[in-house]
Amino acid sequence: MLEIKNLHAEVDGNKILRGIDLTVRPGEVHAIMGPNGSGKSTLSYVLAGKEDYEITEGSISYNGVDWSELGADERAAAGMFLAFQYPIEIPGVATMTFLKTALNAQRKARGEDEISTPDFMKLVREKSKELKVTPDMLKRPLNVGFSGGEKKRAEILQMSLLEPTLCVLDETDSGLDIDALRIVSEGVNQLRSPERSMIVITHYQRLLDHIVPDVVHVLSKGKIVKTGGKELALELEKNGYADYVDEEAA
Amino acid sequence: MDAKLASGGISSLENDGRATWARVEYPKIDFEDLHYYAAPKNTEGPKSLDEVDPELLETYKKLGIPLSEQEILAGVAPENRVAVDAVFDSVSVATTFKEELAKAGVIFCPISEAVREHPELVQKYLGSVVPVSDNFYATLNSAVFSDGSFVYVPPGVRCPMELSTYFRINEKNTGQFERTLIIADKGSYVSYLEGCTAPQRDENQLHAAVVELVALEDAEIKYSTVQNWYPGDSEGKGGIYNFVTKRGDCREKNSKISWTQVETGSAITWKYPSCILRGDNSQGEFYSIAISNGHQQIDSGTKMIHLGKNTASRIISKGISAGVSQNTYRGQVSAHRKASNARNFTQCDSLLIGDKCGAHTVPYIESKNSSAVFEHEATTSKISDDQMFYCQARGLDEEEAVALIVNGFVRDVIQQLPMEFAVEAQKLISISLEGSVG
Numbered sequence: 243m244l245e246i247k248n249l250h251a252e253v254d255g256n257k258i259l260r261g262i263d264l265t266v267r268p269g270e271v272h273a274i275m276g277p278n279g280s281g282k283s284t285l286s287y288v289l290a291g292k293e294d295y296e297i298t299e300g301s302i303s304y305n306g307v308d309w310s311e312l313g314a315d316e317r318a319a320a321g322m323f324l325a326f327q328y329p330i331e332i333p334g335v336a337t338m339t340f341l342k343t344a345l346n347a348q349r350k351a352r353g354e355d356e357i358s359t360p361d362f363m364k365l366v367r368e369k370s371k372e373l374k375v376t377p378d379m380l381k382r383p384l385n386v387g388f389s390g391g392e393k394k395r396a397e398i399l400q401m402s403l404l405e406p407t408l409c410v411l412d413e414t415d416s417g418l419d420i421d422a423l424r425i426v427s428e429g430v431n432q433l434r435s436p437e438r439s440m441i442v443i444t445h446y447q448r449l450l451d452h453i454v455p456d457v458v459h460v461l462s463k464g465k466i467v468k469t470g471g472k473e474l475a476l477e478l479e480k481n482g483y484a485d486y487v488d489e490e491a492a
Numbered sequence: 493m494d495a496k497l498a499s500g501g502i503s504s505l506e507n508d509g510r511a512t513w514a515r516v517e518y519p520k521i522d523f524e525d526l527h528y529y530a531a532p533k534n535t536e537g538p539k540s541l542d543e544v545d546p547e548l549l550e551t552y553k554k555l556g557i558p559l560s561e562q563e564i565l566a567g568v569a570p571e572n573r574v575a576v577d578a579v580f581d582s583v584s585v586a587t588t589f590k591e592e593l594a595k596a597g598v599i600f601c602p603i604s605e606a607v608r609e610h611p612e613l614v615q616k617y618l619g620s621v622v623p624v625s626d627n628f629y630a631t632l633n634s635a636v637f638s639d640g641s642f643v644y645v646p647p648g649v650r651c652p653m654e655l656s657t658y659f660r661i662n663e664k665n666t667g668q669f670e671r672t673l674i675i676a677d678k679g680s681y682v683s684y685l686e687g688c689t690a691p692q693r694d695e696n697q698l699h700a701a702v703v704e705l706v707a708l709e710d711a712e713i714k715y716s717t718v719q720n721w722y723p724g725d726s727e728g729k730g731g732i733y734n735f736v737t738k739r740g741d742c743r744e745k746n747s748k749i750s751w752t753q754v755e756t757g758s759a760i761t762w763k764y765p766s767c768i769l770r771g772d773n774s775q776g777e778f779y780s781i782a783i784s785n786g787h788q789q790i791d792s793g794t795k796m797i798h799l800g801k802n803t804a805s806r807i808i809s810k811g812i813s814a815g816v817s818q819n820t821y822r823g824q825v826s827a828h829r830k831a832s833n834a835r836n837f838t839q840c841d842s843l844l845i846g847d848k849c850g851a852h853t854v855p856y857i858e859s860k861n862s863s864a865v866f867e868h869e870a871t872t873s874k875i876s877d878d879q880m881f882y883c884q885a886r887g888l889d890e891e892e893a894v895a896l897i898v899n900g901f902v903r904d905v906i907q908q909l910p911m912e913f914a915v916e917a918q919k920l921i922s923i924s925l926e927g928s929v930g
């Protein structure tokens with residue numbers, strides 16, 4: 243279970259998160275929506291453990307473990323996965339190599355054996371087929387020259403291989419065409435399970451048609467200003483954020 | 493022949509012509525204090541790995557070198573799948589796979605043996621690429637050279653295996669003065685691998701080898717080096733000085749020479765594997781990875797000298813600097829008056845880890861023929877925080893992340909290495925960057 247309490251965080255001295263409370267239980271999918279610049283990606287970075295994102299107040303714990311002292315790699319080994327809004331290019335490192343290195347790094351950190359090459363190949367082939375990631379893409383350097391949609395599919399491929407228990411998806415739907423949106427959503431839905439928690443950051447209802455959330459939150463100016471059921475997203479789609487953002491300002 | 497070269501060498505030695513164009517600093521070497529030639533105390537070598545320096549074994553282990561191969565490297569077992577002419581502290585103590593090579597007509601032996609057995613070849617080619625008076629260290633080598641490897645591939649023969657020599661500096665205060673001569677006769681092909689590891693030492697050790705390659709018509713020589721000599725302790729004390737002269741001569745038309753090097757060790761490296769593109773349509777290549785960490789100083793690069801018509805050269809240099817090291821690429825590309833349609837492409841990329849190290853790129857371009865086309869591209873970058881975070885968010889720790897990113901950075905060069913070397917080189921890169929972050 244993820245428990246975020248009164249979380250304040252800043253980057254380079256800029257206060258961005260201003261008191262977030264959020265609890266995500268195993269099996270739940272929470273959607274976070276909110277205007278541009280409200281702090282959604284910042285929250286995802288703080289959760290993943292990016293340096294320079296300083297927690298000034300409050301706490302994050304996962305499965306009862308305080309995360310403030312854990313580095314990004316340790317959180318990953320503990321089950322955290324962030325699908326980046328803007329995936330980073332790693333020149334010269336074949337996607338396949340990256341996947342294997344990441345999987346083995348996590349296994350090592352958990353005291354497990356490395357996966358054998360044949361087992362790994364089998365696993366990758368299976369997962370990439372589901373997500374329509376071509377063998378050619380697996381050979382190319384990670385994210386280098388990938389189209390926007392390809393990058394997002396590669397993120398979800400990583401997620402399905404690494405089998406995290408806490409998934410944060412930051413605007414995974416942006417840049418996806420209609421078919422890709424369906425394929426990726428199916429991939430995500432397959433990972434839904436009673437043990438797994440998910441936070442889905444998005445601007446659009448259409449993703450939530452496919453990945454149906456249990457709870458929807460509205461983030462504005464670094465705070466959660468409204469929480470509701472899946473119908474909240476529909477309402478936002480119709481009326482925009484004005485109601486909630488104004489309420490906050492008033 | 494030996495004697496002729498040696499006497500010429502000694503007289504040229506009197507002008508002290510130390511490395512002046514390179515960006516390296518080092519205390520004046522006391523040549524009286526170095527033993528020019530150190531024969532192993534025990535010519536039979538250790539009887540088992542139990543007798544081998546544990547530090548060396550530790551390095552082998554980190555590199556993932558299999559036991560059987562470790563035995564060969566350390567001079568224990570007499571055979572392996574690659575032909576190893578092990579230069580074990582200056583004197584070649586093991587030569588293997590000779591028979592299979594002999595069947596193909598390939599001569600692969602210590603140079604001292606070649607002088608006895610194949611005097612006509614040695615006479616004709618030794619010193620024909622790197623003359624005695626070439627530079628101070630080449631002269632020193634010519635004066636005192638101890639031993640080295642000799643390769644001759646006869647016309648039309650494709651050498652049936654990768655040839656490999658593992659050098660290891662073993663004696664305290666040993667100056668190494670190997671001399672290697674490789675001749676690929678018309679239409680032949682040979683790939684030669686040179687790899688080095690050395691255990692920890694307290695005093696600086698000098699390595700001033702000379703490597704000469706000669707490629708005749710339609711012949712190709714591929715020379716790969718993985719160099720991992722002791723770089724010195726955390727204060728930069730006690731590492732090896734590597735002042736090597738390597739030069740290839742594409743002597744006849746359509747010949748090709750390519751140098752691939754992975755340089756991770758030594759306190760000071762000063763080397764410029766070069767190609768003289770004499771034959772028409774000949775090609776020279778230089779692929780280099782140079783990693784400096786701690787207090788290391790590397791000044792390396794290449795010279796491509798275009799003499800023949802339609803000659804082409806390609807340079808890919810990847811420099812990685814970490815710690816407080818200095819890493820310089822210094823390259824010269826020149827076209828002679830008669831070298832019409834000479835082509836060169838140079839790509840020079842530097843990667844900085846931390847902010848106390850330096851990367852420098854010094855290209856010299858000289859063209860006396862207006863039809864020459866020389867292209868030069870250079871980049872300098874840092875490993876970005878975003879790349880580090882991305883890798884760490886996927887579970888890689890800091891060192892694993894750096895190693896992965898660096899291995900990606902050098903991929904174009906790694907791909908040029910023979911398989912068995914490529915794997916070893918990648919591990920070596922990770923090891924040599926240990927402690928460079930955090």
Ligand SMILES: Nc1ncnc2c1ncn2[C@@H]1O[C@H](COP(=O)(O)OP(=O)(O)OP(=O)(O)O)[C@@H](O)[C@H]1O
Nearest residue numbers: 253254256258276277278279280281282283284285
């Ligand atoms: N390094 C930084 N220095 C200063 N301000 C920053 C920094 N990083 C982010 N911000 C600011 O923090 C705010 C929140 O940014 P964040 O990326 O979290 O927004 P978001 O909700 O994800 O927006 P979007 O919907 O556009 O993706 C923005 O105003 C942004 O400009």
Ligand SMILES: [Mg+2]
Nearest residue numbers: 282283284327
């Ligand atoms: Mg965002």
